[in-house]
Amino acid sequence: MELILRGSQTLLRTCSRNIVSNKYKQVRLNSYYSSPTIQNVQINTKYEISRSPDEWKYVERIIPPITVPNFAQKEEYHSEFKPPSGNAKDHPYFIPRTKNHMIPVYLHIQQRGMRRLTVVRKIQGDIWLLGKELETFLQPMSKKPIRMQINEFTGGIRINGDYVNAIKYWLQEKGF
Template sequence: MFLTHTVRRLVNAPASHRLCLARRLLHVRHEPPPPAEALPAVEPVDVDWSHVERLLPRRTVPTPTDKAAYPSGWTPQRGNPSLPYSVRRSVNHMLPVYLRIMEDGVKRLTVVRNVRGDIWKLHDELKRHLEEANSRYIASRVNEVSLYVQFKGEYVQQVKDWLRERGL
C-alpha cells in the first residue's frame, strides 16, 4: 500500500520534487528487533587468546634490560643523589633534550625539559660548561613553571653528553 501510494506520488510530482521523493524511497523501513527472549542464549567459549595478545601493542614501554653496553650508545639513567637536581627521562627512556628550530631555520634553541629539583643550579652548571666548551657567551632562559631550560644555539649533543656524564 505504502509503495504504490509513493510511486503514484513520484510519477505525478513535478520534476523539482521527484529527487526528494526518490530519496525517501531508498530508505527501507526496518522491523523492530525481536525481544530478548527470542534471541539465542550466549554461551561462554574457552579460547586461548595468547596468539592474539602477542600481536597487540603494549600499553607501556618495557623497562630496558641491564647490559654493559648497548649497540646504539644509549645508557640507562643511573641517578646521582649528590646532585640537587635531576632530569627525568621521557616515556621511551630517552633524554629530554630537544632542538627547536624557529623563524625558517634561522633561530635554533636547545631545550632541556623535565628538570626536577634546583633548576637554577642545573642552569648555572650547564651554562658554564657550554660557555667553556664553545669559548663564547651563550644566552639562556629558565622556565620554573614548565620545568625547562633553554639555550640559544644548537647544543643538543653537548648537553646530552654532559647529562650522561653526570648520570642523569
C-alpha cells in the same frame, strides 16, 4: 569552456560551474553540495570470532603495549643508550627520563630553520644551579655568550643554539 589535456585523458572544464568532465565520470572541483549523500550505510566486513589462544598470540604482537617495558640491564649496549647510574641523586637537581627511557633534551627549529633552540625539560630541584653549570659547560663550545631562558614554573631551560648532543652527553656523564 576550456579544454584541458592531462596525460592521455582529455578533460573539458566549463567556466560557469567549474566542472571537470571526463568521458567516464564528472567531478565538481569547488562544491561539496553536488556530492551524493550517504544513505543506508552497511558495514560489509566479513569477520570470524575465534577463541583459540594459538591464534590470539598473533593478535597480541600487533597491539601496542600499555606501558613501556623496563630496559634490560647489560654490560654493554650497542647503541648510544646509557642507563641512569646511581650517583644522579647526589646533585641538588634531578632530570628524570621520559617514559621511553630517554633524556628529555630536544631541538626546536623555528623561523624556517634560521633559529635553533635546545630545550631541557622535566627539571626538578635547583634549576638555577643547573643553568649555571650548563652555561660553564657550553661556553667553551661557543664563540658568543650563551643565551638561555630558565622557566622555574615549567621546569625547563631554553638555550639559543643546537647543543642537544653536548647536553645529553654531559647529563649522561653526571648519571642522569
